[in-house]
Amino acid sequence: MGMLVEGKWHDVWYDTKSTGGHFERKASSFRNWVTADGSAGPSGEGGFKAESGRYHLYVSLACPWAHRTLIMRVLKGLENMISISVVNWLMREEGWTFAEGPGVVPDKVNGAERLYEIYVKADPNYTGRVTVPVLWDREKRTIVNNESSEIIRMMNSAFDHLGAKEGDYYPEDLRSEIDGLNAKIYDTVNNGVYKAGFATTQEAYEENVRPIFETLDLLEGRLQDNRYLTGSRLTEADIRLFTTLVRFDAVYVGHFKCNIRRIADYPNLGAYLRDLYQIPGIAETVNLQHIKRHYYESHRTINPTGIVPVGPILNFERPHGRAHLPSSMF
Numbered sequence: 001m002g003m004l005v006e007g008k009w010h011d012v013w014y015d016t017k018s019t020g021g022h023f024e025r026k027a028s029s030f031r032n033w034v035t036a037d038g039s040a041g042p043s044g045e046g047g048f049k050a051e052s053g054r055y056h057l058y059v060s061l062a063c064p065w066a067h068r069t070l071i072m073r074v075l076k077g078l079e080n081m082i083s084i085s086v087v088n089w090l091m092r093e094e095g096w097t098f099a100e101g102p103g104v105v106p107d108k109v110n111g112a113e114r115l116y117e118i119y120v121k122a123d124p125n126y127t128g129r130v131t132v133p134v135l136w137d138r139e140k141r142t143i144v145n146n147e148s149s150e151i152i153r154m155m156n157s158a159f160d161h162l163g164a165k166e167g168d169y170y171p172e173d174l175r176s177e178i179d180g181l182n183a184k185i186y187d188t189v190n191n192g193v194y195k196a197g198f199a200t201t202q203e204a205y206e207e208n209v210r211p212i213f214e215t216l217d218l219l220e221g222r223l224q225d226n227r228y229l230t231g232s233r234l235t236e237a238d239i240r241l242f243t244t245l246v247r248f249d250a251v252y253v254g255h256f257k258c259n260i261r262r263i264a265d266y267p268n269l270g271a272y273l274r275d276l277y278q279i280p281g282i283a284e285t286v287n288l289q290h291i292k293r294h295y296y297e298s299h300r301t302i303n304p305t306g307i308v309p310v311g312p313i314l315n316f317e318r319p320h321g322r323a324h325l326p327s328s329m330f
């Protein structure tokens, strides 16, 4: 665990001293967009035209942010257009690495052994955290973007004219509702679990753990009559919530102390989680070994022994019973 300072790797843990025990996530640094015609996107510069075989995605199967991009890649059928490398689950002194292990896919594009080498290739003076996901451009030999929320937006539409699968997960008429859900779910659920788990004072922990369950309670009600968060259509808001829910009972309840309730205790959220898991292609993006081993073995400030709990027993294949709720393709 560490960061780059002017292109040099330093092994440091998150600083929570200056923030009263609170974990504060830093903004991502590379913000260019792949677009259909290569014009600039909402941020950054142009020059990144959608082309089959041009882009490469670096992911961790453990990471909920990277997981979003893996799901979107499958839903949009981009597996043959965007290649991937998968880091080892363990993130210790050298940060993410490609050390051999089950499920690891080495870096055949840059031949890197550690993820920070990719950041230094893109910017020899880079200062900041070295995070997944990373979208790499083989042509310009640089990082296009390392912000998952933006990478999934690009995947949603930029490759459509090249034969991506049909489907719009950020449809025009639902955008303001999706934006509202995303903002609340990011703050109190996706990042909320990290704020609770990485807190280093009792106050900071309690302040952050309660809102997680307030939001989950709210979503439980919303999912009573709605198949998906916005109603009958699956959107990026569901994908973003899914990657936290699927890790919740296995990791966040124990390791991050988010234990007021489990997802298994929520009938609607639990069934919704199984419903999404059973969408063709999604189960293959979920690797509970990488997920559990990453958190419990990497965060030694929280779990000094590195022991990985054996349970809980989870079965996302069980019938979800939500097929009666209205659903429409797009």
Ligand SMILES: N[C@@H](CCC(=O)N[C@@H](CS)C(=O)NCC(=O)O)C(=O)O
Pocket (backbone or CB within 6 Å): 001, 002, 027, 028, 062, 063, 064, 065, 066, 129, 130, 131, 132, 133, 146, 147, 148, 149
């Ligand atoms: N905002 C980023 C966050 C990505 C992120 O924090 N990834 C974690 C893994 S779950 C990471 O790589 N952390 C390494 C570090 O903070 O040093 C995104 O959504 O893409």
